[in-house]
Amino acid sequence: MISDLFSVTVLVGILASGIRLATPYLYAAIGETFGQRSGVLNLGVEGQMLLGAFAAFYVALKTGNLGLAVFVALLVGAVMGLAMAFVTVNLHAQQGISGIGFYLFGLGLSDLLFQKMLGTVETVKGFPKVDIPFLSDIPGLGEIFFSQSILVYGAYLLVPVAWFVLNKTTLGLKIRSVGENPEAADSLGVSVAGIRYFTITLGGTLSGLAGASLSIGLLNVFQQNMTSGLGFIAVALVYFGGWRPWGVLGGALLFSMVNALQLWIQVLGIPIPSDIAVMMPYVLTILVLVASVSRVRAPSALTKSFERDE
Amino acid sequence: MKPSQKEWISRLVDGLLPVFATLAALLVGAVMLLFLRVNPLQAYAALWEGAFGSSNALAETLVKATPLLLVALGICISFRGDVINIGGEGQMIVGALLAAWLGLTFTDWPGWVMIPAAMLAGFIGGAVWGGIPGFLKAYFNVNEILSTVMMNAIAVQLMNFLLRGPMIDPSQAELASKIPQTARLVEAFRLARLAPTRLHLGALIAVILAVLVYILLWRTTLGYRIRAVGQNPHASRYAGINVKRHIVMALLLSGAFAGLAGAVQVFGVNYRMITDGSASGFTGSAGFNGIVAALFGQLHPIWSIPASVLFGALLVGANSMQRAMQVPSALITALNGLVVVFVVSSEIWRQRRQRRRLASAPETESSPGSGAASPESAEEAV
Amino acid sequence: MKKFTWLMTVVVALSLILSACGPAATPTPAPVEKFRVAVVMPSAINDLAFSQSMYDALIRVQNEMGGPENFEIVYSENMFVVDDAAAALRDYASQGFDLVIGHGSQYGSSLQEIAPDFPDTSFAWGTTVDTFGLPNVFAYEAASDQGGYVNGVLAASLTTSNVIGVVGPIETGDAKLYVDGFKAGVAATNPAIQVNVNYIGSFSDVALASEAANTHISAGADVLTGTAQMVVGAIGKAEEAGALWFGTQSNQTSLAPSIVVASQVYHWEVVLDEMISMIKSGTLGGKSFVINLANGGEVIEYNPAYTFPAEAGALAEAAIEGIKNGSIKPLP
Incomplete structure (x- = not known):
């Protein structure tokens, strides 16, 4: 039965599933990458995702306007990001713990709003699959790469954009310098607070979008705690990727593909206990990182708040 | 060194800041309650009643605070060593599994042998689950946030596998329902209880350990070195400290205390392990909340005691408020989040005041007699 | 510790003020004939699955019995933390509910501890067949x-x-x-x-x-x-x-x-109806029920x-x- 794993159906299936599963991780982890590159660890991603997911779902359900739904999710994520920025930048709050606070707040508030505004699990018409002309007709590959929802394409387009912004623009240089040496950046006239406000808000916005990609892109449903730890995995993937967008993409794909693989292992009836199969993506992510013996250094000022000497 | 009256008051205000911040968060919560058409005063009265209103309520608060404190002690060690352990959930589970296995296998041991042995098993189980990320960080540069998040998920599946398979309650194995739980521990193995409440010996163990952790961190070479590595790894290396080994030790010890918390939950509260498929079903999220408690306690083992009680009270009281007023439990979760954000944000005023004191009287402000580290170093560690 | 003592004093003082301002939190005593049920559930009452099946059934029973005046329902949802659920079950029992339901197989262990302390309260839990041989515990299961x-x-x-x-x-x-x-x-x-x-x-x-x-x-x-x-x-x-x-x-x-x-x-009301009539006639437990197609x-x-x-x-x-x-x- 193990040989069944190598059939075309299964390989195509794994790739297609992996690409879909990686979508929310990409949005959230790329956003988190910007934050961490500027020296801010945000553990509240999961809460921002949940609020974004609910906001998008609710608007889509009530208005049917998917563009508006995405906009509202972005807005909600941005507001959560701004709050996080205020707390960590202005109030110098410990980043890890305030993130946990925002996570709990988002978890609770999204559930509360869900109960009071909807009351029951419903489905919504989300973004349809968009076939890219010609390319989607390629056998096998077409289905994998060119027949997905627009929010899936967006996540993958975000990777080169993020890479470009971080590495090839002045803004990216400022972000990196604030994350490495805020004192030096400050003395060169870069507004440390401004840059961090920008990155944290961007992170929140993208987390909101990550939530929307679940509730109106991939699943078209909202349920309490529907992210179920996804936001924390996204934060972990930033470390896996060594704070580089392409690395994050690699990590997200690896984790998602292995997850898709374990689903197939069960479907094909390969005799591994289900719990052990479910462990696989987590174990392999660690093992790959061990094997690659990465020497990437974290941004020096990560988790450290900055205060100008008076 | 005796602080002046003014300074004493100023320190008092510092100590009370988390309480003020909590009250401010509850004020925001009151607005949310009004939206739900619930009288906030009644609701908060119910919260207070549930946390401190009777001896039983107080006992429940302490029962809740016990695993928080144990996890927090581990967090004090690891965060002081500048390693971020968010794997408390998984470490609790593995510690509990090992302790439960011991208690269910050697049922003929006398209780006074089993209980220390089981606590040790929990300690070891947690140490292994914390030590692995420590080892990977020190020798393979695998970030501990990544590995501890992943190890949490692995521990949950390990628990589900063991509890529905090899470790399942033999009486359940025959039934159609097959509840994923172990058999119950024999009476002799259960931690002594202050009947009729659920308050158990684990609370006392945790307080004693808080003192021991304080001694470890500030009165032993190991503790000094862990802190030194946390504050400045480069300088430590020049001073001849084996930095890698102390990174491993910091995470290993941190995991060990979380594992002990797991063992205490099994032997003091549940008397068996049950899974609902998630980590928090067993841990009650103590592995996460313990981090919050430790930071409320300024990463100081002794201060973590009141901090754990305060946070435990909030969790217990919130649940009874939910019951009394029939408010959705989601509101309580959101409220807890607000409290965390508000408390952590209030830190800045304490730091400002401390800095002002430092500026006015630099010689009196060596690290306070209790040995609390400066807030700056606490901040660096997070 | 001085700070802590102080802290507690202030908290006590504040709470006294709070409770003095607020109207008394104690609920008005229920009329004798009203049947009171408390249920603790692992997920949300609107989950379209296990918890909702019980909540819907309780609502149906409530309608049969003539509404909230005759049949009071209180619930704790999302009690996936076994330990918190135990506290909730004990609290409901001490508030004198007629029937306290732990709707989740993970709650059985807690009920086994709690039920003997409240011999006049009836408890039920599921899904299982095990009443622990206790006279005030019902068990229910779905085939x-x-x-x-x-x-x-x-x-x-x-x-x-x-x-x-x-x-x-x-x-x-x-x-x-x-x-x-x-x-x-x-x-x-x-x-x-x-x-x-x-x-x-x-x-x-x-x-x-x-x-x-x-x-x-x-x-x-x-x-x-x-x-x-x-x-x-x-x-x-x-x-x-x-x-x-x-x-x-x-x-x-x-x-x-x-x-x-x-x-x-799942139409748990089949089980609930029988339980309630047994409780009303003085039998508080000791029986296990199964819902199936036949009943x-x-x-x-x-x-x-x-x-x-x-x-x-x-x-x-x-x-x-x-x-x-x-x-x-x-x-x-």
Whole structure:
């Protein structure tokens, strides 16, 4: 039965599933990458995702306007990001713990709003699959790469954009310098607070979008705690990727593909206990990182708040 | 060194800041309650009643605070060593599994042998689950946030596998329902209880350990070195400290205390392990909340005691408020989040005041007699 | 410690002020004839699954008995933390409720501790058959294999690809019972059909559940089923692919009216009614109940908007009759 794993159906299936599963991780982890590159660890991603997911779902359900739904999710994520920025930048709050606070707040508030505004699990018409002309007709590959929802394409387009912004623009240089040496950046006239406000808000916005990609892109449903730890995995993937967008993409794909693989292992009836199969993506992510013996250094000022000497 | 009256008051205000911040968060919560058409005063009265209103309520608060404190002690060690352990959930589970296995296998041991042995098993189980990320960080540069998040998920599946398979309650194995739980521990193995409440010996163990952790961190070479590595790894290396080994030790010890918390939950509260498929079903999220408690306690083992009680009270009281007023439990979760954000944000005023004191009287402000580290170093560690 | 003492003093003082300002929090004593039920549930009352099945049943009982004046319901939802649930159960018991229900098999251990301390309160828990030999504990269970079997029979007669996919949480309890019954029903109807089962290791991971459904569909399944609250994501995927869906625990038709064929729905009121009448006549426990097709506690609710061939319907009805009269045993 193990040989069944190598059939075309299964390989195509794994790739297609992996690409879909990686979508929310990409949005959230790329956003988190910007934050961490500027020296801010945000553990509240999961809460921002949940609020974004609910906001998008609710608007889509009530208005049917998917563009508006995405906009509202972005807005909600941005507001959560701004709050996080205020707390960590202005109030110098410990980043890890305030993130946990925002996570709990988002978890609770999204559930509360869900109960009071909807009351029951419903489905919504989300973004349809968009076939890219010609390319989607390629056998096998077409289905994998060119027949997905627009929010899936967006996540993958975000990777080169993020890479470009971080590495090839002045803004990216400022972000990196604030994350490495805020004192030096400050003395060169870069507004440390401004840059961090920008990155944290961007992170929140993208987390909101990550939530929307679940509730109106991939699943078209909202349920309490529907992210179920996804936001924390996204934060972990930033470390896996060594704070580089392409690395994050690699990590997200690896984790998602292995997850898709374990689903197939069960479907094909390969005799591994289900719990052990479910462990696989987590174990392999660690093992790959061990094997690659990465020497990437974290941004020096990560988790450290900055205060100008008076 | 005796602080002046003014300074004493100023320190008092510092100590009370988390309480003020909590009250401010509850004020925001009151607005949310009004939206739900619930009288906030009644609701908060119910919260207070549930946390401190009777001896039983107080006992429940302490029962809740016990695993928080144990996890927090581990967090004090690891965060002081500048390693971020968010794997408390998984470490609790593995510690509990090992302790439960011991208690269910050697049922003929006398209780006074089993209980220390089981606590040790929990300690070891947690140490292994914390030590692995420590080892990977020190020798393979695998970030501990990544590995501890992943190890949490692995521990949950390990628990589900063991509890529905090899470790399942033999009486359940025959039934159609097959509840994923172990058999119950024999009476002799259960931690002594202050009947009729659920308050158990684990609370006392945790307080004693808080003192021991304080001694470890500030009165032993190991503790000094862990802190030194946390504050400045480069300088430590020049001073001849084996930095890698102390990174491993910091995470290993941190995991060990979380594992002990797991063992205490099994032997003091549940008397068996049950899974609902998630980590928090067993841990009650103590592995996460313990981090919050430790930071409320300024990463100081002794201060973590009141901090754990305060946070435990909030969790217990919130649940009874939910019951009394029939408010959705989601509101309580959101409220807890607000409290965390508000408390952590209030830190800045304490730091400002401390800095002002430092500026006015630099010689009196060596690290306070209790040995609390400066807030700056606490901040660096997070 | 001085700071802490101070801190506590201030907290006490503040709370005194608070409670002095507020109206008394104690609820007004209930009239004697009112029956009071408290229930502790692991997930939300609107989960379209296990918890909702109990909440809906309680509401139906309340309507039968003439509304909230005669039948009071209080609940604690999302009590997935076993330890918190124990505190809730004890608290409800001490408030003098007539019946305290722990609606989750993980609560049994706690009830075993609590029930002896409140000999005048009746407790119930499920899903299980174990009353611990205590005189004030009821146990209840759903023979979910029966509805699973019927769903399986119907699924087997509707599949054209001869591949059926199942999405489950963890391989245990009510979920495993349902899945095993479902597989038996399929096998009894057409042994050539392949049933692929996927346990995703979580009750909450909607994304993974929906990807599991995608995987089943890629593997050729044209009929899907699943159990527990995270399957709401899987139903959507079935709808997208035009695959059929069979529900369990609560009626899931509303999620995808075009493809949900039938749902096994738990009608716990069958058990609740009997329990309540026993409690009213002075028996507080010691009995275990099963809801099944024969006693009406499990009902196969068809989706009126979905029509299937009469032969398939006849097969399903025959299975229901067979299980009711005992000639079919879903699980050995």
